[in-house]
Each structure stands twice: as structure tokens, then as C-alpha cells.
Amino acid sequence: MDIExxxxxxxxxxxxxxxxxxxxxxxxxxxxxEIEKDYVGEKACGSALVRLGDTRILVGISLNxxxxxxxxxxxxxxxISTELRPIxxxxxxxxxxxxxxxxxxxxxxxGIRESNAIETEKLFIEENKVWIVFVDIHALDHGGNLIDAxxxxxxxxxxxxRMPKYEDDQVIRGEWKGKLPVKCTPVPCTSVKxxxxxxxxPSMDEEYAMDARLTVTTTDMMNAMQKGGQGTLKxxxxxxxxxxxxxxxKEIRKVIESL
Amino acid sequence: xxxxxxxxxxxxxxxxxxxxxxxxxxKxxxxxxKRAVGSAYVExxxxxxxxxxxxxxxxxxxxxxxxxKAHLRCIYNLAxxxxxxxxRPGPDRxxxxxxxxxxxxxxxxxxxxxxxNAGIDVFIEVLQADAGTRCVGLTAASVALADAGIPxxxxxxxxAAGKVSGEIVLDLMKEEDNLGECDLPLxxxxxxxxxxxxxxxxxxxxxxxxxxxxxxxxxxxKVYEMQKExxxxxxxxxxxxx
Amino acid sequence: MLHVKNGEAVIxxxxxxxxxxxxxxxxxxxxxxxxxxxGIVRVEKDRVKIIPSAGGYIPKEGDLxxxxxxxxxTGRWVVDIRSPCLCALRGEEVTRDPLTTDLSKYFKAGxxxxxxxxxxxxxxxxxxxxxxxxxxxxIIDVNAKxxxxxxxxxxxxxxxxxxxxxxxxVVGQNGWIWIKDNKVKLAIKxxxxxxxxxxxxxxxxxxxxxLDKEADG
Numbered sequence: 001m002d003i004e005x006x007x008x009x010x011x012x013x014x015x016x017x018x019x020x021x022x023x024x025x026x027x028x029x030x031x032x033x034e035i036e037k038d039y040v041g042e043k044a045c046g047s048a049l050v051r052l053g054d055t056r057i058l059v060g061i062s063l064n065x066x067x068x069x070x071x072x073x074x075x076x077x078x079x080i081s082t083e084l085r086p087i088x089x090x091x092x093x094x095x096x097x098x099x100x101x102x103x104x105x106x107x108x109x110x111g112i113r114e115s116n117a118i119e120t121e122k123l124f125i126e127e128n129k130v131w132i133v134f135v136d137i138h139a140l141d142h143g144g145n146l147i148d149a150x151x152x153x154x155x156x157x158x159x160x161x162r163m164p165k166y167e168d169d170q171v172i173r174g175e176w177k178g179k180l181p182v183k184c185t186p187v188p189c190t191s192v193k194x195x196x197x198x199x200x201x202p203s204m205d206e207e208y209a210m211d212a213r214l215t216v217t218t219t220d221m222m223n224a225m226q227k228g229g230q231g232t233l234k235x236x237x238x239x240x241x242x243x244x245x246x247x248x249x250k251e252i253r254k255v256i257e258s259l
Numbered sequence: 260x261x262x263x264x265x266x267x268x269x270x271x272x273x274x275x276x277x278x279x280x281x282x283x284x285x286k287x288x289x290x291x292x293k294r295a296v297g298s299a300y301v302e303x304x305x306x307x308x309x310x311x312x313x314x315x316x317x318x319x320x321x322x323x324x325x326x327x328k329a330h331l332r333c334i335y336n337l338a339x340x341x342x343x344x345x346x347r348p349g350p351d352r353x354x355x356x357x358x359x360x361x362x363x364x365x366x367x368x369x370x371x372x373x374x375x376n377a378g379i380d381v382f383i384e385v386l387q388a389d390a391g392t393r394c395v396g397l398t399a400a401s402v403a404l405a406d407a408g409i410p411x412x413x414x415x416x417x418x419a420a421g422k423v424s425g426e427i428v429l430d431l432m433k434e435e436d437n438l439g440e441c442d443l444p445l446x447x448x449x450x451x452x453x454x455x456x457x458x459x460x461x462x463x464x465x466x467x468x469x470x471x472x473x474x475x476x477x478x479x480x481k482v483y484e485m486q487k488e489x490x491x492x493x494x495x496x497x498x499x500x501x
Numbered sequence: 502m503l504h505v506k507n508g509e510a511v512i513x514x515x516x517x518x519x520x521x522x523x524x525x526x527x528x529x530x531x532x533x534x535x536x537x538x539x540g541i542v543r544v545e546k547d548r549v550k551i552i553p554s555a556g557g558y559i560p561k562e563g564d565l566x567x568x569x570x571x572x573x574x575t576g577r578w579v580v581d582i583r584s585p586c587l588c589a590l591r592g593e594e595v596t597r598d599p600l601t602t603d604l605s606k607y608f609k610a611g612x613x614x615x616x617x618x619x620x621x622x623x624x625x626x627x628x629x630x631x632x633x634x635x636x637x638x639x640i641i642d643v644n645a646k647x648x649x650x651x652x653x654x655x656x657x658x659x660x661x662x663x664x665x666x667x668x669x670x671v672v673g674q675n676g677w678i679w680i681k682d683n684k685v686k687l688a689i690k691x692x693x694x695x696x697x698x699x700x701x702x703x704x705x706x707x708x709x710x711x712l713d714k715e716a717d718g
Contacts, residue, residue: 003569003571003581003583006569006611006612006613007569007613007639007640007641007642007677008639008640008641010637011637011638011639011685012639014637022639022686024686039386040307040338040340040341040386040387042305042387042389043305043340043341043342043343043387043388043389044340044341044387047340054293054294056292056293058338058386060338060339060340060341060386061340062339062340062344062345064344064345081339081348083348085336085382085384086313086334086380086382087292087295087298087309087310087311087382087384088292088294088311089294090294090313090316094334094350096349134339134340134345136338136339136340136345136348138338138339138340138384138386140292140309140384141292141293141294141295142294143293143294173343173344174343296555296557297555314557314585315557315584315585316557316585317585318585326624329585368513368514370528370537373559374559374585374625375623375624375625376585376586376587376624376625377585377586377625378585405512405513405538405539406539406555407555407556407557408538408539408540408553408554408555408556408557408646409538409556410513410526410537410538411513411514411537411538412513412514412528412535412537413513413514414512414513414514448514449514450514450516450535486512487512490512490539491510491511491512494510494539494540494541494554494700495510
């Protein structure tokens with residue numbers, strides 16, 4: 001049983017039904033977002049720290065040389081994993097990733113993969129040798145809306161990733177040659193439904209109170225969606241969440257691209 | 260093992276210009292995380308480490324509960340991107356060992372008897388690693404414990420010494436750790452200068468060990484002053500904030 | 502011989518003095534007295550103690566706390582009071598015959614109650630008395646060590662907040678505070694300010710000023 005949910009859920013729900021949010025935001029307003037690129041800039045090929053309200057996510061990018069998938073022998077490979085470290089919340093535990101962590105990783109993965117953000121065909125080295133891009137999402141503080149913070153941190157890190165030098169069949173660590181080819185900036189935006197209201201960027205308390213959640217990842221079109229939570233969504237809820245996601249995605253994309 | 264093409268010591272100076280008994284640059288921040296009860300962030304050369312404390316809280320699994328005292332757990336974790344060659348996520352033998360010796364070092368100062376049956380969790384997240392991470396982690400962890408208001412007999416500063424190109428030096432950086440002859444991390448209780456963590460690998464004579472140990476203890480005392488300063492200013496910051 | 506001044510900040514393990522009397526959050530080895538917790542030094546006559554600046558709640562008999570019912574057992578409830586201890590509310594508190602009554606009629610899992618701690622044993626397990634269900638409202642958590650500041654001397658601070666915001670407020674010593682009706686957001690803002698500035702001087706005046714300014718707005 002989640003003790004914290006018992007403390008504030010009802011109040012949050014009543015407030016939202018009165019048109020108010022506890023932190024004074026409008027329903028279509030994000031919390032303050034800060035993106036710090038190259039947060040761990042000495043070892044990792046790329047990295048970014050995102051602070052979204054109290055949420056703090058660090059994403060690091062590592063590049064290795066490995067084998068391509070048999071069905072795409074001339075393309076590089078991207079894999080995304082999420083670790084919800086126990087430092088980030090009293091409810092996270094050590095051990096292999098659970099459902100929540102895997103969902104975050106897969107939703108972020110779909111947005112980046114389906115928008116073809118990484119030009120994987122440029123990651124081909126020679127037969128049976130391609131670059132493998134590891135995207136590691138590391139949650140440090142959980143203040144709600146992990147998906148958006150993770151997705152923004154991931155793409156912000158990828159946009160600023162350096163390619164390691166590759167010579168004589170070897171990766172030269174610590175020396176760089178060019179940047180990872182990234183051609184667009186998919187941004188996930190998550191809305192929740194509380195009562196009959198759609199709110200963007202839920203805080204921790206609002207996640208306790210939500211009925212359902214919808215993440216929409218956009219570039220100039222929609223690239224991925226994910227519904228979460230036990231409640232239901234009507235078609236009009238989904239459409240207004242989509243509109244909101246396009247609008248907010250555009251604003252966030254501008255910030256990422258200007259880094 | 261020193262390779263010929265890297266000169267670790269030149270004209271009495273080390274690769275990064277330090278003298279034999281110089282520490283790398285250290286920055287300690289207190290209370291950096293919202294959810295954790297206490298937290299600290301330490302930058303130490305190129306190392307970047309975050310520590311968070313949860314508890315005292317109910318301990319699971321139940322068989323670990325001790326009606327005479329609290330159980331202190333420590334999890335040391337290297338982020339996959341903290342090293343140049345990506346580290347596979349999840350615990351490996353090295354991090355399990357470091358977790359164990361760190362927990363033991365911290366247990367020696369925390370007044371566990373105040374919280375029977377409870378658990379205190381210390382999480383050390385290494386975000387960027389450049390040799391000496393267990394010392395950085397422990398330094399951060401004891402500051403985080405103090406920030407969590409957990410009663411302790413003292414802080415636990417840590418520092419390493421080692422042997423590089425035949426010289427005993429303080430606080431090894433990555434290149435020195437890789438190519439040097441010996442690494443000796445230790446942690447102390449500053450008040451008594453007693454040692455609560457000690458590991459060694461490499462080759463040292465007894466005299467060299469004595470010298471290295473003394474150097475590391477002096478280094479740890481300098482670290483202690485920085486811990487103290489960071490904690491005191493965090494308490495005072497709360498007071499003057501308006 | 503005292504080495505620290507009243508009001509000075511100290512860290513765990515810091516030497517406070519030799520051959521002196523000491524109160525809470527201190528310990529001694531031989532003649533030397535040290536602090537065990539980080540916080541602020543208070544010197545009262547010849548005795549030194551530390552007011553901790555952080556830390557969790559340890560149950561004390563007579564404290565009013567706020568808790569969440571987590572489980573219904575035979576004849577009693579299990580209550581989470583944000584402390585690493587087992588805390589029980591006996592069925593006898595609400596009914597004569599707790600063993601055959603359906604206790605969920607009174608409190609269900611997830612209900613929030615306020616109650617007094619009637620008994621604490623040597624491993625910090627405790628029992629509650631006088632349960633009261635807190636319906637509606639919101640519960641915020643503050644640092645348990647700052648609760649005395651939120652309440653103030655003879656409840657002075659709490660009365661000011663209640664007065665100016667018109668809220669019903671129940672302060673649990675365990676750091677959970679229940680707030681209902683009227684200007685809840687202002688009450689939360691005020692309590693957060695008190696929590697942040699707990700160790701500053703002239704806090705009561707600043708809080709009154711702030712409330713006067715914002716209560717009209």
C-alpha cells in the first residue's frame with residue numbers, strides 16, 4: 001500500500017475538479033525545466049541532466065562496436081535501458097528493472113526509434129561491424145513524470161553525443177571524431193486525467209491522484225503513444241492530450257535544439 | 260608495469276601537476292536531493308558521486324531485523340556511463356564488495372542502537388568514475404548520513420594513497436591507478452584517527468606501507484575539514500535564508 | 502570547560518567541552534562531551550544540548566501523531582506513523598467487543614487518523630489511543646524536528662496560522678500536518694516557510710507580516 005497516496009489523493013482530486021493545481025500551475029503548464037548537457041562530460045560519449053520540478057534524471061550515452069541485427073545488417077543499433085535507482089524514491093528497490101522502469105525505457109525508445117532520430121545507416125563501419133548506441137536512463141530523484149524528464153534527457157544527450165575515434169579495428173577511448181548523426185528531436189509529453197480534467201506534466205502527488213495517463217511523443221508528427229494507469233480515456237481526452245503534446249513538444253524542442 | 264611511453268612523474272610533479280601529497284580538487288554539496296532524507300554530492304577530480312540516505316525505516320526482509328539495533332545497508336552502484344567502456348547495469352562482484360566494506364565502515368560510527376529493528380539505507384551512485392570512487396562514495400555517504408540527522412559518533416572521511424613510479428603519492432588519478440604499482444584506499448574516524456576501511460592491492464614494503472598509510476590519513480583529515488565546512492554552511496544557510 | 506557558544510552550528514562528533522553536563526543528542530567519552538547529531542547548540546545554565554536540524558521521528562508517549570491505517574488484524578489495526586516501528590491501535594478504543602466486530606466499519610485500510618501515543622516499549626513499538634478520523638483536507642509532511650517551531654510556544658505560532666488562514670489544522674508530532682478548509686495553500690506556504698527558517702530569529706514577526714499581507718490578497 002502506498003502511504004503517501006493516502007495522504008493527498010482526495011485533496012488533489014477535489015482541487016483539480018475546482019480547476020486548481022496544488023502548485024498553482026495552469027492545467028497546460030509544465031513545471032520549470034532545466035537541461036544541463038554534458039553533465040558527466042569526461043567519460044561518457046554524451047550526457048544530459050534534466051530537472052523537471054523535483055524530478056531529476058541523468059542520461060548517459062555510451063558507444064561500442066558490435067554486430068548489427070541480422071535483419072538490418074547495414075544499420076547501427078540503439079538500446080535504451082532505465083534504472084530507477086533506490087536513491088530516487090523510498091519506493092524504488094535494488095534488483096533487476098521492474099515494470100515501471102521497463103515502461104519508461106520502452107516509451108522513450110519508441111519515440112526515438114520511430115522518428116528515426118538517430119541516422120543508424122551512418123553508423124555502419126564494415127560488414128558485421130556497426131556502432132551500438134547505449135542510452136542509459138538513470139533516475140536520481142522522483143518527483144513525478146519520469147517519462148517526459150527521461151525522454152527529454154535522452155534526446156538532449158543524443159543530440160550532443162560525440163563519436164569515439166575508430167582506427168585499426170579499435171575504439172580509441174578518450175579521443176573523438178565528429179558527432180552522432182541525429183536528425184530530429186522527438187519530445188514526449190505526458191498528460192494525466194483526474195476527474196474530467198486533462199493536466200500536463202503531473203507532479204508526484206498528481207500521479208497518485210490520476211485515473212489515467214497518456215504520453216504522446218511528437219516531432220513534426222506523432223511518433224509514439226502510451227496509455228498508462230487503471231482508468232479510462234475518452235476520445236476527446238486523447239485528442240486534447242495530443243494537441244497539448246504538440247504545442248508543448250514544440251516549446252521543449254526549441255530549448256533542446258538551442259543548447 | 261609502468262609503460263615506457265607514459266611518464267607518470269616528471270621533475271617531482273605528477274601528470275596533472277600535483278605534488279606527491281596534493282589532493283585533487285574537491286567540492287562537497289549537502290542536501291541535493293528532494294526525496295532522500297539526507298543527501299550529498301561530491302566532485303573529486305573527475306569523479307562525480309551522489310549519496311542518498313533513507314531511513315531509519317521499516318526493514319525488509321524481516322529476518323534482517325535486530326531488536327537491539329538498526330541494520331545499516333549500503334549499495335554502491337557504478338552508472339553504466341560512468342566509465343569509458345560501458346559498464347553493464349546491475350551489481351557485480353566488485354560493487355558488492357565495496358558496498359559491504361562501506362556499510363561496515365559507516366556502521367562503526369552510526370549509533371545504530373538508537374533504532375532497534377529499523378533499517379538505514381545508504382545509496383552511493385557513481386555518475387562519473389576516475390579512480391578512488393570508494394573513497395569519494397564513503398566521504399559523500401557520511402555527509403549524507405549527517406544531513407539525514409542520524410546520530411553518529413563522527414564522520415567518515417576517506418582517501419587513497421599509492422605507489423607510482425617508485426614514489427609514494429596521495430590520491431591516485433585514473434592513469435596512476437592503471438599504471439602505478441599500488442593503491443591503498445582507507446577511511447578513518449578523524450577524532451581518534453582510527454581506521455575503519457582499508458584495502459590494498461599491489462606491491463609495497465612495510466616501510467612504504469607506513470609512509471603511504473600516514474599520507475592517506477593526512478589526506479583524509481583534509482577531506483574531513485571540507486566535509487565539516489560543507490555541513491556547517493548547510494546548517495547556517497538554513498538560518499540566514501530569508 | 503565549554504568549547505562552543507549558544508546558537509553555534511555543530512556536526513556529529515564535534516567536541517563540545519570537557520567535564521560538562523549534557524542533554525539530548527550528545528554523548529561522552531571519559532570527560533569529553535561530543536555532539537551526536539548535526540544541529541544548533543543550546544546552553545542552559547551548566548548544561549549543553551543539541552537541537553537537531555534534521556532527522557526522523559521517534560515515538561514518545563503523549564505525542565499526538567497522524568497515521569495511516571495499513572492493515573486490519575484480529576481486534577486491532579496496524580498504523581503507519583512515519584517511524585520505523587510497529588504501531589497498533591487496539592479495537593477496544595472504539596468498541597467493547599473488538600474480536601467479533603467488523604473493525605472496517607470504523608477505520609478501513611488507507612484511512613487517515615490522528616491519535617495520541619499511549620505506550621512505547623523498548624524497541625519503539627507503540628500503541629495509540631483516542632483515534633479520530635481525518636476526513637477530507639490535505640496532509641503535508643514536514644521535517645519532524647521542525648514541528649515544535651510550527652506549533653510555537655504555547656501553540657502561539659499555530660494559533661496565528663489558524664487565525665489568519667481560517668484553516669482547521671492538526672499537527673502530528675511525527676511531522677504530518679492535516680489542513681482543511683479556507684486558505685489551505687496559504688497555510689501550506691506558511692508552514693513551508695517556518696520549516697525552512699526554523700532556526701532564525703524573529704520568525705514569528707515575519708510570519709505574521711507575511712500572513713497579514715497575503716491573507717487579504
